[in-house]
Amino acid sequence: MKKDFECTQESYAREILREKGLKSTVQRLAVVHVLHTSGKSLSVGEIHDGVKGILGTTGLATIYRTLEMFEDLGIVKRLHFPDGGRGYAFSQGDHVHHMVCVDCKGVFDFPECPVENFDYASVEKQGFIVRDHFVQLFGQCEKCAEAA
Amino acid sequence: MKKDFECTQESYAREILREKGLKSTVQRLAVVHVLHTSGKSLSVGEIHDGVKGILGTTGLATIYRTLEMFEDLGIVKRLHFPDGGRGYAFSQGDHVHHMVCVDCKGVFDFPECPVENFDYASVEKQGFIVRDHFVQLFGQCEKCAEAA
DNA sequence: GAGCTAATTGAAAATCATTCTCATTTAACA
DNA sequence: TGTTAAATGAGAATGATTTTCAATTAGCTC
Numbered sequence: 001m002k003k004d005f006e007c008t009q010e011s012y013a014r015e016i017l018r019e020k021g022l023k024s025t026v027q028r029l030a031v032v033h034v035l036h037t038s039g040k041s042l043s044v045g046e047i048h049d050g051v052k053g054i055l056g057t058t059g060l061a062t063i064y065r066t067l068e069m070f071e072d073l074g075i076v077k078r079l080h081f082p083d084g085g086r087g088y089a090f091s092q093g094d095h096v097h098h099m100v101c102v103d104c105k106g107v108f109d110f111p112e113c114p115v116e117n118f119d120y121a122s123v124e125k126q127g128f129i130v131r132d133h134f135v136q137l138f139g140q141c142e143k144c145a146e147a148a
Numbered sequence: 149m150k151k152d153f154e155c156t157q158e159s160y161a162r163e164i165l166r167e168k169g170l171k172s173t174v175q176r177l178a179v180v181h182v183l184h185t186s187g188k189s190l191s192v193g194e195i196h197d198g199v200k201g202i203l204g205t206t207g208l209a210t211i212y213r214t215l216e217m218f219e220d221l222g223i224v225k226r227l228h229f230p231d232g233g234r235g236y237a238f239s240q241g242d243h244v245h246h247m248v249c250v251d252c253k254g255v256f257d258f259p260e261c262p263v264e265n266f267d268y269a270s271v272e273k274q275g276f277i278v279r280d281h282f283v284q285l286f287g288q289c290e291k292c293a294e295a296a
Numbered sequence: 297g298a299g300c301t302a303a304t305t306g307a308a309a310a311t312c313a314t315t316c317t318c319a320t321t322t323a324a325c326a
Numbered sequence: 327t328g329t330t331a332a333a334t335g336a337g338a339a340t341g342a343t344t345t346t347c348a349a350t351t352a353g354c355t356c
Contacts, residue, residue: 212344
């Protein structure tokens with residue numbers, strides 16, 4: 001099978017898959033490749049198209065299965081758009097937030113956590129225990145800001 | 149028509165609707181009532197059921213239309229759950245974040261913005277302009293933490 | 297309060313997204 | 327190279343959301 005798209009990100013995915021006893025199929029590696037090289041957030045359909053471009057044919061169900069699994073493994077992150085749409089972005093590393101360009105859907109990592117040093121006093125006063133958070137920034141990348 | 153559920157939140161919605169030249173229908177006010185009195189995040193189906201409980205019969209399309217519109221008006225906020233599910237929460241006021249109990253789906257407002265004072269230097273260095281953000285906290289409310 | 301009008305609703309069909317099933321294929325390892 | 331459990335593909339099934347259009351209604355005006 002074609003593996004001419006192998007690069008750092010595919011190796012990274014391979015390793016995580018092997019650690020968990022999961023198979024590194026061409027479909028899975030193609031999903032990583034498509035997401036990573038696009039550099040932006042893609043819909044399920046766009047990912048499907050991208051993978052079909054590499055492998056010729058691929059079942060849509062496989063894309064769904066792969067994305068769900070990759071999300072659990074922390075390889076991709078699901079993003080939510082104000083219009084209700086969803087996108088997936090490659091997400092190497094554990095705790096990364098994303099900044100999304102609303103024009104080109106470009107995704108840019110954001111290593112510092114904006115919420116990390118936040119004082120949860122007002123919430124904790126009510127008895128809550130904060131366990132996790134979802135943070136996503138919206139804006140414009142340099143290119144799109146200039147074009148506007 | 150039954151309006152015995154009128155209270156502060158319904159008046160609030162009425163006012164916003166009137167400002168925008170939109171009609172305060174019983175269906176719309178019932179959606180506000182259901183969401184507000186539940187105190188938690190509800191799915192579209194749960195909201196539909198709640199409204200049917202008040203009005204007898206209501207079209208599902210109306211619920212969808214109302215929620216979309218209320219989201220634009222800032223009356224409700226769409227929440228996203230790790231499992232992919234979506235929920236809607238009543239959201240009086242402009243810039244409120246939410247903390248959601250993963251057990252009971254209870255929603256608690258969070259007036260301080262965790263992102264407000266964050267230093268966007270690393271992102272701005274790349275030429276980005278941050279325009280908006282989505283922040284959602286997950287955890288356990290007092291009740292559910294004790295029950296666990 | 298009755299009439300007018302544009303906005304809104306309801307019901308069902310249409311569309312779109314996601315999951316499931318099961319026979320076939322394949323990656324990983326011996 | 328053979329074995330085997332995991333993964334895939336194709337399409338059916340399910341579920342979520344949107345659209346359509348005739349009927350209804352809220353918000354005016356008088």
